[in-house]
Structures are given as C-alpha cells and as structure tokens.
Amino acid sequence: MRARRLREVDWVLIGATILIAAFGVVALISARHGSADAASFLRARALHLSLGALALVALAATDYRQFAGAWQVVYAGTLVLLASVFVLGDTRMGAQRWIALGAFGGFQPSEVAKLALVITLARHLEGVKSLPRLRSLFPFALHIALPAVLIVRQPDLGTALVLLAVLAAVLYVAGARAQDLAGVAAAAAVAAPFLWRMLHDYQRRRLTAFLDPGADPLGAGYALIQSKIAVGSGQIFGKGLFAGTQSMLRFIPEQHTDFVFTVVGEELGLVGATLLLGLYLVWLWRALRIAEGARDRLGALVATGIAAMVAFHVVVNVGMTVGLMPVTGIPLPLVSHGGTAILTTLAGTGMLLSIHLRRRPGS
Amino acid sequence: MNMDTAPWSPRVARLGLIILLVFALIEGRLWSLQAIDGGRYLELSEQNRLRDYKVPAPRGVIYDRGGHPMVTNRPAFTVSVLPMEVSDPQRLASGLASILGVERDELLARLEAGRVRPFEPVALRRDVPKSVVMTIEERRLDLPGVIVQAEPVREYLLGSLGTHALGHLGEITEEELRAKPQYRAGDLIGKSGVERTHDTHLRGENGRLRVEVDAAGRPVRVLSRKSSRPGNSLVLNLDATLQGVAEKGLRGRTGAVVVMDPRSGEVLALASAPTFDPGLFSGGISPANWRQLTADRRLPLLNRSVESTYEPGSVFKVVTGLAALGEGVTQRDSRFECTGSLRLGRWVFRDLVVHGTVNFIKGTAVSCNVMFWQLGRALGEDRLEHYARALGLGRVTGIDLPGEAAGLVPSAAWKQRVWKEPWYPGDTLNMSIGQGFVLTTPVQIARMVGAVATGGKLVRPHLARRVLSPDGTEVMVFGRETEDAPLTLTPAARHAMREGMRAVVEGGTGAAAAVPGMAIAGKTGSAENPRGIPHAWFAGYAPIESPALVVVVFIEHGRRGGEVAAPIARALFEAARPLLAPQPAGLVRP
Numbered sequence: 001m002r003a004r005r006l007r008e009v010d011w012v013l014i015g016a017t018i019l020i021a022a023f024g025v026v027a028l029i030s031a032r033h034g035s036a037d038a039a040s041f042l043r044a045r046a047l048h049l050s051l052g053a054l055a056l057v058a059l060a061a062t063d064y065r066q067f068a069g070a071w072q073v074v075y076a077g078t079l080v081l082l083a084s085v086f087v088l089g090d091t092r093m094g095a096q097r098w099i100a101l102g103a104f105g106g107f108q109p110s111e112v113a114k115l116a117l118v119i120t121l122a123r124h125l126e127g128v129k130s131l132p133r134l135r136s137l138f139p140f141a142l143h144i145a146l147p148a149v150l151i152v153r154q155p156d157l158g159t160a161l162v163l164l165a166v167l168a169a170v171l172y173v174a175g176a177r178a179q180d181l182a183g184v185a186a187a188a189a190v191a192a193p194f195l196w197r198m199l200h201d202y203q204r205r206r207l208t209a210f211l212d213p214g215a216d217p218l219g220a221g222y223a224l225i226q227s228k229i230a231v232g233s234g235q236i237f238g239k240g241l242f243a244g245t246q247s248m249l250r251f252i253p254e255q256h257t258d259f260v261f262t263v264v265g266e267e268l269g270l271v272g273a274t275l276l277l278g279l280y281l282v283w284l285w286r287a288l289r290i291a292e293g294a295r296d297r298l299g300a301l302v303a304t305g306i307a308a309m310v311a312f313h314v315v316v317n318v319g320m321t322v323g324l325m326p327v328t329g330i331p332l333p334l335v336s337h338g339g340t341a342i343l344t345t346l347a348g349t350g351m352l353l354s355i356h357l358r359r360r361p362g363s
Numbered sequence: 364m365n366m367d368t369a370p371w372s373p374r375v376a377r378l379g380l381i382i383l384l385v386f387a388l389i390e391g392r393l394w395s396l397q398a399i400d401g402g403r404y405l406e407l408s409e410q411n412r413l414r415d416y417k418v419p420a421p422r423g424v425i426y427d428r429g430g431h432p433m434v435t436n437r438p439a440f441t442v443s444v445l446p447m448e449v450s451d452p453q454r455l456a457s458g459l460a461s462i463l464g465v466e467r468d469e470l471l472a473r474l475e476a477g478r479v480r481p482f483e484p485v486a487l488r489r490d491v492p493k494s495v496v497m498t499i500e501e502r503r504l505d506l507p508g509v510i511v512q513a514e515p516v517r518e519y520l521l522g523s524l525g526t527h528a529l530g531h532l533g534e535i536t537e538e539e540l541r542a543k544p545q546y547r548a549g550d551l552i553g554k555s556g557v558e559r560t561h562d563t564h565l566r567g568e569n570g571r572l573r574v575e576v577d578a579a580g581r582p583v584r585v586l587s588r589k590s591s592r593p594g595n596s597l598v599l600n601l602d603a604t605l606q607g608v609a610e611k612g613l614r615g616r617t618g619a620v621v622v623m624d625p626r627s628g629e630v631l632a633l634a635s636a637p638t639f640d641p642g643l644f645s646g647g648i649s650p651a652n653w654r655q656l657t658a659d660r661r662l663p664l665l666n667r668s669v670e671s672t673y674e675p676g677s678v679f680k681v682v683t684g685l686a687a688l689g690e691g692v693t694q695r696d697s698r699f700e701c702t703g704s705l706r707l708g709r710w711v712f713r714d715l716v717v718h719g720t721v722n723f724i725k726g727t728a729v730s731c732n733v734m735f736w737q738l739g740r741a742l743g744e745d746r747l748e749h750y751a752r753a754l755g756l757g758r759v760t761g762i763d764l765p766g767e768a769a770g771l772v773p774s775a776a777w778k779q780r781v782w783k784e785p786w787y788p789g790d791t792l793n794m795s796i797g798q799g800f801v802l803t804t805p806v807q808i809a810r811m812v813g814a815v816a817t818g819g820k821l822v823r824p825h826l827a828r829r830v831l832s833p834d835g836t837e838v839m840v841f842g843r844e845t846e847d848a849p850l851t852l853t854p855a856a857r858h859a860m861r862e863g864m865r866a867v868v869e870g871g872t873g874a875a876a877a878v879p880g881m882a883i884a885g886k887t888g889s890a891e892n893p894r895g896i897p898h899a900w901f902a903g904y905a906p907i908e909s910p911a912l913v914v915v916v917f918i919e920h921g922r923r924g925g926e927v928a929a930p931i932a933r934a935l936f937e938a939a940r941p942l943l944a945p946q947p948a949g950l951v952r953p
Contacts, residue, residue, distance in 0.1 A: 173374045219450075226578075229411065232396040232404025245412045249577040266408075270397040274390060281386055288379045292372045300371045304378065311382045315389065322392045360369065 009060070010356045013286035017056075017334065017349050020279050021049055021342075024335035027263040030242050031256040041256065041337065048339040052346030059350030063358060067351070068298055071123035075143070078116045081109040082150040089154075097154045110151045110159045111340035115348055117147055117163060118305030121170055126298045131176040134183050140171060141184065152195075157203055158330035162312050164188075169308030170301050173291065207326040223259060226251045227321045231265030231273070238269030256337040258329050261321040280314045280333075290356045293363030299355040306348040413586070414445065414574045416484060417547065420567030421515040423594035425529060425557065427603040428631070428828060434529055434558075436515035439646065440496050443484035443549075446477040448508030448580040458505060462498050463488045469650060479548075486534065486549055490516045490646025508580055516645040525606050527635040527666040528599070528764070528826055530556020531644040554644070555666065557597060557826050560763045564830045564839070567594030595838055598829040600629035608938040609634040612931030617661055618899075618918035619668035619805040621824075622935055625813030625904060625913045627843040628822030630762070631939070633806075635667040669760075669767045672802035673917065676890025677730045677872075677924070678900045679751075679797025681815060684727055684863060686750035687738040688856035695859040696722050701733040705740075707788055712736055727863030728871030730887060732796050739795020744786055747794055748774045751801070753850045754811040755821045761844075762806055762824040770807055773800035798891055809915040812902045815864075816884070816910035818857060819850045865907055868929075873901060875929035876914075878936045881943075882907035885914075885932065887924030896920035901928035905936055905943070912939050 028045055032038040059067075067074075090098045090106060098106035121143055131137060144167040148160040168181055196204065205216070213221030213228075230246035239245065244266035246252060252259045265273045284307050291303035310333050317332040319325035331338050333345045396404065425434040442463060449455050452474045460467040465488055477485030487509075488495075496511050503509070517532055533554040535546050546552060547569070553559030570591035574582045609620040613636035622632035637659075643652050656664055665671060687693040701718035704711050714732040718725075726734035739747060751757060757772030771777075773794065775786035793799030803811075806824055814821050823844040830839035864884035867873040872887040885903025892898055899921025904913045914932045921927035 169378055173371050173378060175371075175374070226411075228396060229404050229407045231393070232401055233408035235397050235401030235405060245575075246408050249412050249575070249583065251408075251411055251578040265393070265397065270393055270401075273393050273397070277386060277390060277393075281383070284382055285379065288375050288382075291375045292369065294369070297371070300369060300375070304371075304375060307382075308378070311385075315382075315385050318389050319392075322389065322396055324389065324392050363369075 005357065008357055010286055010290065010353060013283060013290075013349065013352060013356070016279050016283040016286065017346070020276070020283065020334045023264065023276050023279070024260070024332075024342075025049075026241065027260050027335055028256055028337060030244065030247055030263045030267060031260060033242055033248060044339065045337065045342075048342040049346075051339075052343045055343060055347040056350035056353070059347055060353035060357065062354060064299060064302060064351055064354040065296075067119050068123040068126070068302075071120040074116055075120040075124075078109075078113045078120070079147060079150065082113055082147055085109055085154060097156050106339070108338070108340035110154065110156050111338075111344045113147055113151070114159065114162055114166070114309055115306070115344050115351075117144065118166055118170070118309060118348075119302055119351075121167065122298055122301035122305055125170065125174045125301055126296075128174065131171065131174060131180070134180040137171060137176055137180055137184060140167065143167075152198065155200060155203060156329075157199070157207075158316065158328035161316070161328060162309055162330060165312035166305045166308045170305045173304040174297075174301055207328070210320070210323055210326045213323070223253055224320075224323055224327065227259050227262045228323050230262040231322055234266040234269040234273070236270045238265075238267045238272055241267050243267060257331060258317065258327070258336065259321060260336045261318050261332055264335075265321070276335075277314075277318070280310070284311050287352050290352050290359070293359040294355050295358050295360050299358070303352055303355050306352055309348065310345065411578075412575050414576050414580075414582070416510075416512065416572040416574060417549070418570030418572050418589075418591045419512075419514045419551075420569050420591035421593045422517065422532075422551075422567060423565040423596040423831075423833070425565070426596060426598045427601045427606070428599060428629075429602065430598070431603055433519070433521055433525060433599070433601075433603060435518050435520060437518045438513055439490040439516040440493070441486050441489045441512050441514040442491050442495065442499060443486045443510050443512055444474060444477070445484055445508045445510065445580060446474060449474060450507070455506065455508070458502075459487065459509070462495060462502075463491065466650065477548075483548055484510060484512070486647065488647060489514065504579075517641070518645070519641050521603060521607075522642075523638050523640045524603065524610060525601060525634075526556070526638045526641050527668065528556055528601060528606075528630075528633040529641065530554065530558035530560075530765075531641040532558055533644055534647065555664075555765060557599065557763060559765045561597050561827055561830075564597060565594040567833075568592040593833040595833065596831040596835075597827055598831060599826050600624075600631060600828045601633065601826060602631045602939075602942065605632040605935065605938050605942070606634065608632070608934050609931075610636070610638070612916065612934055613918075616918050616921065616927075617667070618916070618921065618928075619666075619671075620917070620931065620935070621668050621805050621809040621913075621915045622939065623809045623813060623822075623824055623913045623915075625816045625822065625910050628810075628813075628824045628845070629828065630824050630826045631912070631942070632935070633668050633764075633826065635665070637661050637663040639663045666764065666766065667917070667919070668805045669762055669764050670804070672768045672770045672804055673898050673919075674799075674890035674892055675797040675801055675803045675808060676888030676898065676900055677732075677797055678808055678886050678888035678890075678902045679801055679803075680727065680730065680735050680795070680888075681811065681860065681864070681886050681902075682751045682754055682756070682797075683735050683738050683742070683747060683795045684723070685754070685815065685850070685852065685856065685860050686742050686746055688723070688859050689750070689850065689852050690742060690746055692741045693723050693738055695724060695855070695862065698722055699726055699731070699734040699737055701726070701731050703733065705733050705736045705792070707740070707792060710789055712789070712792055723859060724863045724866050727860075727886075728866035728869075730867070730872050735795050736792045739791050740788065742791075742795070744773075744775060744791045744794060747791065748772055750850070754814050756801070756803055756807055756811060760804075760806050760810050760824050763826050763841075767806070768804050770804055771800060771802040797888060805915050805917045808900070808902045808917075809913050812886075812904055812915065813910075813913045814850075815857075815860060816904040816913060819852060820845045861907060864903065868903060872925040873903065873929045873932075875925055876901055876903060876932040876936065878905075878933055878940075881905050881936055881940065883936060885929070887929060889923050896922050899924040899927040901925070901932045903932060903936075911943050912936070914939075 151160040213224040287307035294300040331341045456470040532551045535552045553562040571589045573587040609632040620634040703717035704713040751772040759767045827841045868883045873885040883905040888900030890898040899918040902915045916928040916931045
C-alpha cells in the first residue's frame with residue numbers, strides 16, 4: 001500500500017521543486033559571496049528549506065479537505081494575524097510586515113495569509129456551482145479585499161497584488177465569465193487613482209521608475225538600471241558561476257531578496273535564466289495538471305490558487321528584474337531569501353501533492 | 364460525467380496557456396537583453412567596476428647652468444572626486460568645503476565641470492596637509508566618490524628667484540586642451556616661463572592605474588598598473604647667483620633685467636619685478652591669492668623682460684649712431700655744435716643741457732640730444748628704420764619664453780596707416796633719440812647691444828641649455844642660433860660706436876656702471892613717456908675686446924638711467940666677473 005502511494009506521488013513536481021531550490025542556494029551563495037554574514041545566510045536557508053520540507057511532507061500526507069474544515073475560522077484567524085502585525089510587528093526597511101520569532105528570525109504573516117486565503121477562498125467557492133453575473137463575484141472579491149487592504153497598509157503592495165491575481169485565477173476556474181472578470185479589472189483600473197493616493201511616496205516612485213529608470217538613475221531607478229545591466233551583461237552563457245561582477249561588487253542592492261534573479265542572469269546567462277524559467281514552467285504545468293485532475297472542486301480551486309500565486313510571483317519578480325514591470329518587491333519562489341516565503345511555497349507544494357494523491361481515478 | 368475531464372479542466376488549460384504566453388514574453392525580453400543587447404550591457408557592467416586613475420608623472424627638474432637644482436618636486440596629496448559617483452553634489456560640496464578650506468561654490472563649479480568626463484577624477488585641491496587626508500579617510504562613507512591621490516607638486520627651491528623665467532603651473536584649460544589633444548583634463552601644464560615653453564620636455568608621461576571598485580566606489584583590487592615616466596630635466600643657461608644679483612637690484616622697483624652671452628644668446632639672468640611666489644600655484648592657486656595677484660596694479664604676473672614694450676629713449680641712440688657711422692653721415696671725429704636746442708622750421712627742439720662743441724664720441728658719452736637730432740635729420744626716417752630693424756627691433760627675438768612682444772619700429776607708411784597722418788621731420792628727430800613711437804622690450808635691447816658687441820650677428824636669446832633624460836643622458840642641446848644682421852659696418856664705424864659706448868661708462872652718463880679692471884661699453888637712457896616719470900635704461904656689454912656679457916637694466920619710472928639703472932648693471936658686471944674667464948664657446952659648463 002505504502003509503496004503504491006509512493007509511486008502515486010508527483011515526482012516531477014518534487015524534482016522541479018528541488019532543482020529550483022538548488023538554484024536558490026547557488027544564487028544565495030553568489031549574492032552573499034565574500035560577505036561576512038554569508039555563512040549565517042546559508043544556515044538560515046538550510047533551516048527554512050528543512051522546515052519547508054517537513055511542512056511539505058506533512059501536508060502531502062494530510063487530506064487537503066481537512067484544511068478546509070472550518071474555513072470561516074481560518075479566515076478570521078488570518079485577518080487577526082494580519083492585523084496583529086500593526087501591534088506586534090517589527091519595522092524593517094520601512095515596512096511593518098514581520099513578527100519577531102527569536103532565534104527563528106521573523107515571521108511574515110502576509111506570506112502565510114496567501115496560502116490560507118487560497119484555501120478559504122476555494123472553500124468559499126466550493127459550494128457555488130455557477131457565477132452567472134458580475135454581482136455574484138462580489139462576496140469573493142470582498143473575501144480577498146479585506147485582507148488585501150490590511151496587507152497594503154503594512155505596506156506590502158506586492159503581496160496584495162498576488163491575492164488579486166489568485167482571486168482572478170480561482171474565480172475564472174470556478175466558472176466566472178471572462179467578461180465579468182474583465183469588468184472587475186476595469187473597475188480596479190477606475191479605482192487605481194484612489195489606491196495610488198494611499199501609497200507612500202517611495203512606493204509610487206518605485207512603481208513608475210521602471211518606465212524611465214534613467215530619470216532617477218541614482219535613486220528609484222538605480223536598482224532597475226543595475227539589474228538590467230547585470231542580466232544583460234550575462235549574455236548567452238553568463239560570466240560564470242561566482243564570477244558576476246555586478247553581484248560580487250554589490251551593484252545591486254538587496255540582491256539576495258527581490259533581485260536574486262540577476263545573479264542567475266549575470267552568472268549563467270540566457271541559458272541559465274531560461275533553465276530556471278523552464279523549471280518554474282514544469283512546476284506550474286504539474287500544478288495545473290493537478291488542478292485538472294483534482295477529485296473535487298475544492299482540490300481544483302486550491303491547486304489553481306497555488307499555481308496562480310507562484311506564477312504571479314515568478315512573472316512579477318523576473319519581469320521587474322528585466323525592466324518589464326514595476327518594482328513591487330515580491331520574492332522569487334524558493335530562490336529569494338525569506339523564510340516564510342520559502343515555507344509557504346513548500347507548504348503549497350505539499351498541498352498540491354496531497355491533492356494529487358487524492359485525485360480522480362484515471363486522471 | 365466523463366471521469367477524465369472535470370468541468371473546470373478547459374478553464375485550467377486556458378489559464379495554463381495564459382501563463383505560458385506571459386513566460387514567453389519574459390523569455391523574449393531576456394533574449395533581447397542578453398542575446399541582442401548583451402554586448403552593450405557587458406560594457407556598462409565593465410564601466411561600473413573599472414576605474415582608470417591617472418598616475419601623474421613627476422615633472423622634470425630644472426637646473427641652473429651650474430647644475431644646481433632650482434625647481435624640483437615633492438610628494439603631496441591631491442583630493443579629487445569621481446563625478447559619476449556623486450549623487451548629491453550640493454551635499455558633497457558642503458561637506459568638503461570646510462574640510463578642504465575651499466569655497467563651496469568653487470567646489471560645485473569644479474564638480475559641475477567634471478561631469479563631462481564622469482570617470483575622470485577632478486582635482487578639488489592639490490597639496491593638502493596630512494590632517495585633511497586623515498579627516499577624509501575618517502569620513503570616507505559620508506564622502507562618496509572622493510579619492511585621495513599621491514601627486515608630486517612643484518617645489519621652488521630658491522623661492523621666488525627666477526619666477527618669471529621659470530614660470531608656474533596651472534591646470535589645463537578647456538581651450539588649451541582643444542589645442543593639445545595629447546593632454547588630459549586635469550593635467551597640470553606650464554602657464555608661463557620655461558615651464559610653459561618646454562612643457563613637452565618637462566611633463567613626462569602619466570601612468571595609469573586600473574582599479575576594480577565596488578558599488579560604493581571603494582577600490583577592491585588593482586587590475587593593472589602602468590608606471591608613469593618622469594619628465595626630462597631641463598638645464599638652463601641661467602646662473603642662480605647672477606639671477607639673485609639681478610633680483611636684488613630690482614627689489615622694491617618695477618622693471619626688468621636681462622643678462623646674456625652675446626656670442627651664443629645664452630640668457631644668464633632674466634628678471635622682472637615685481638615678482639610673485641610661484642609656490643602659490645603648486646597646489647592650485649586659491650581664489651584669494653589669485654585675486655590678489657591679478658588685482659595688483661603693479662602687475663606682478665607680467666614678465667616685463669619680454670612681454671611689455673617701452674620707449675627705449677637714449678638707448679636707441681646706439682641705432683642712430685651706428686646708422687650715421689655706417690652711412691657715412693658722421694665719423695668718429697666729426698664735430699657737432701650743441702647749443703641745447705635744434706630748430707626745425709618753426710619748431711624748436713630743446714635739450715636740458717648745452718654741451719658746446721662735441722665729437723661723436725663725446726656726444727655719445729654725454730648722450731647729446733642735439734647731436735643725435737642732427738644725425739637723425741641727416742639720415743632720414745627710412746635709414747633709421749632700416750638700421751633699427753637690422754638690429755632686431757620691431758620683431759620678436761624668439762626667446763624661449765611665452766608671450767613675447769614684438770615692439771614697434773615706426774615708419775611713414777605705418778604712421779599713415781595707424782594714425783592717418785603723414786610722417787613729419789619732427790618724428791624723425793624724436794625717433795633718433797628713441798622717443799615718439801619706438802617701442803622695445805628689454806630682451807630686444809639685449810640682443811641689439813649683443814649685435815653691436817659682436818659685430819652684427821643677431822642671436823636668438825635662449826634660456827634652455829640642455830634636456831636630460833631622468834637617468835641623466837643628454838637628450839637635446841640648445842645651441843647658438845644666429846642670423847646675420849643685414850648690416851655691413853666698417854671696422855672704423857664699429858670701433859667708433861664702441862668707443863662712444865666705452866666713454867659712456869668711463870666718465871659719461873653711465874659712469875655708475877663702471878667696474879674697476881673691466882672694459883665696459885654701455886648706453887644709458889631716460890625715456891620720456893606720457894605716463895609720468897621717465898623710464899630708466901642701461902644697456903651695455905663687457906669685456907669690450909672680447910664681449911661675453913650683455914647687461915640690460917630697465918626701471919619703470921626710474922627717471923635717470925645713469926643714476927638708477929647703471930648701478931644695478933655694475934653689480935651684475937661685478938657678479939659676472941668669474942664667468943668672464945676666456946672660453947671660446949659659451950661660458951661655464953655644468
């Protein structure tokens with residue numbers, strides 16, 4: 001029985017996850033190369049990956065339907081957790097997103113919230129068999145909007161946007177009409193100027209810098225210019241592992257977090273960058289296959305939500321690095337430094353495996 | 364329901380397609396950045412990390428003719444800034460102004476000017492004290508882009524001695540840079556004196572230091588190093604002792620001294636007063652010092668020996684005398700009646716003294732205007748002009764100093780062109796005693812007297828004697844350059860002129876220049892000028908039989924040449940006595 005279950009595991013998804021995580025370790029070593037705290041960063045990464053692996057195994061072994069038990073309680077708990085940041089949270093780099101956890105460093109509720117909200121939203125939608133009108137989308141929009149506003153206030157615009165992407169993907173797979181989703185998008189566009197006013201100056205500058213980084217080359221545009229230089233200068237085959245001058249000489253601020261993709265682009269070139277993107281595609285392909293083959297609507301929606309979350313992270317993070325998108329500061333899954341994000345991604349992978357293990361026969 | 368396809372499957376598949384399309388877009392962007400524009404970005408990443416610093420070459424040492432160093436270098440620190448690493452020039456300038464003691468606005472102007480070449484360090488202040496270097500190192504993190512470089516600066520061992528001959532340095536200007544593409548912005552370049560004329564010999568070749576820097580501009584490692592090549596040394600013809608005597612003579616006055624070997628054109632002393640301390644320029648002159656120097660109405664920056672022109676006064680009588688003797692208008696013993704004035708039509712030209720009957724020798728010795736008026740009138744302006752030009756007046760001597768003035772030898776055509784007036788006979792009379800329109804520089808007078816002394820050869824005065832490579836081998840020798848003056852003077856005429864000039868010193872107007880035991884010929888001058896008290900001149904040579912030394916002393920508003928200029932000349936003749944030991948070509952060799 002046990003051997004059969006092991007054979008049922010989606011080894012391709014696990015393989016892609018391990019390879020992406022390996023890329024992350026190499027990129028971290030390169031980004032922190034020669035710095036005094038390189039060893040402590042590596043130790044932290046090892047801890048995050050180990051905890052994440054435990055979570056992955058535990059969640060894969062658990063029936064995903066159990067997570068969705070009391071979704072209202074989970075939802076309320078998530079809101080409380082997000083709100084607690086304003087009371088308990090540490091302020092780091094101008095944002096109040098973390099709750100200190102002693103030796104474990106910090107804990108970022110918004111990361112966990114993403115996964116929790118994927119589940120509660122899927123559970124919320126599970127019983128709704130059709131979404132015939134624009135109006136029928138409203139409760140679900142509200143479902144996401146409440147935590148999103150809390151997250152924007154931290155401020156963490158990037159994570160709030162992830163929730164919107166998850167909402168759109170999940171609603172679509174749940175049966176929402178494309179034109180209704182387009183209507184919501186249009187409404188969001190109309191609301192954008194009001195949201196814009198809620199943003200901090202630095203956020204506005206970051207959001208617009210990608211349109212013309214040269215306008216403020218030493219301020220908001222600096223990281224963008226340098227990251228494009230790093231990625232571009234890698235050319236086809238890269239400068240060689242640990243030989244990236246942009247990385248080694250610290251031309252890219254906070255490179256181990258939001259701009260970690262520049263290490264891959266610079267040192268491994270187009271080949272390495274394409275390989276990493278390819279691994280994400282494999283991961284997403286498996287996640288969507290799991291959504292397709294899910295036993296029930298809940299499993300399909302949870303898998304879709306997780307896939308949308310990871311896809312959005314990858315697209316926005318890499319898009320930002322190469323100057324296609326504004327700098328919103330969201331991590332590259334399993335590669336960027338950040339314990340909660342790694343934990344969340346691995347936990348999400350565990351859920352995917354759980355859904356896969358309990359899929360429809362024959363799929 | 365088909366077990367293989369759930370109702371959500373097509374929608375999931377479409378979502379997958381959307382994700383695939385977005386990934387394709389990103390891949391396309393990567394392709395464009397890395398495969399198409401990769402070369403350009405690689406270049407940008409190299410620019411990010413590579414800094415080429417100039418390693419300034421020490422300038423060549425300048426020696427006097429005896430091999431004594433006059434100008435050397437000493438190590439110093441220069442504070443520079445890399446414009447590209449300065450994000451907030453205002454803040455940096457404010458921070459540095461108090462440290463460097465330079466005005467904030469000036470620092471800002473320098474930073475702004477340097478932005479044209481953002482990777483080239485812009486020197487903000489040269490020759491800073493060690494305490495400044497330490498302060499900068501302590502506050503390095505607040506001063507992005509600021510670097511401290513070791514750079515040799517000029518040291519003037521003899522203080523202000525020889526300033527105008529040696530010259531001073533300054534940072535190359537945009538204009539100079541356009542004319543001299545082999546120089547780089549921020550280079551120091553000779554601005555005056557031999558520092559300027561022989562800059563190409565002295566400057567050497569800067570080295571380069573290629574350094575890898577991190578994002579904060581901190582040097583990480585040296586990638587390559589090209590040593591600088593020190594400049595060649597320059598041995599001058601100047602004699603430091605004689606130069607000292609010349610400058611002592613000028614102290615407290617405004618004027619110039621030229622001492623030259625008439626056979627070779629070697630300039631043994633060249634002074635101009637007032638002078639200034641060239642060391643003020645070593646570390647880049649401060650605006651306050653510059654203002655003070657340029658606002659000084661006595662114009663200390665002006666090299667009066669070559670750059671200014673003056674009425675030669677009676678010194679010009681050498682030209683008139685030679686012309687008269689050469690053209691047969693007078694002989695040694697021709698007699699002239701001096702009643703203290705000369706009538707020309709309805710004009711009367713008056714002298715201060717009635718000399719009675721004089722011959723050419725006596726008339727020269729006492730500088731009798733009436734005699735020279737008569738000679739001038741007999742010669743006419745054309746012949747005066749011809750002789751003046753033949754003796755090198757009215758054009759540059761070609762001395763190896765910048766800014767030499769040509770002076771002026773007037774002619775009827777010139778007067779018509781410039782003044783729109785005809786030439787009057789009175790002009791000829793004025794010209795014959797060096798008044799009116801004639802303008803000369805002290806160095807022209809030295810060359811002219813040299814030509815008289817040596818029998819008609821015009822030499823090119825020169826300060827540079829030899830160029831030596833840093834290891835001491837001779838690279839170049841500056842020899843004698845002469846041109847034949849188009850004068851054919853009979854020995855009798857030359858002797859008569861010489862005798863007249865000897866009489867000037869031996870009991871004539873130039874008696875104060877006499878040195879016991881030395882045969883000296885000379886001519887004094889008190890040049891009336893429209894700007895006040897007459898200028899005082901003495902121009903002479905020695906020894907008469909084998910001339911080896913020409914001495915010209917000029918004192919602005921000195922009134923009487925015999926009283927003010929001649930004693931200075933005497934001190935110079937005395938001081939030069941050791942140099943007068945008979946030597947066939949040139950004087951003492953270092």
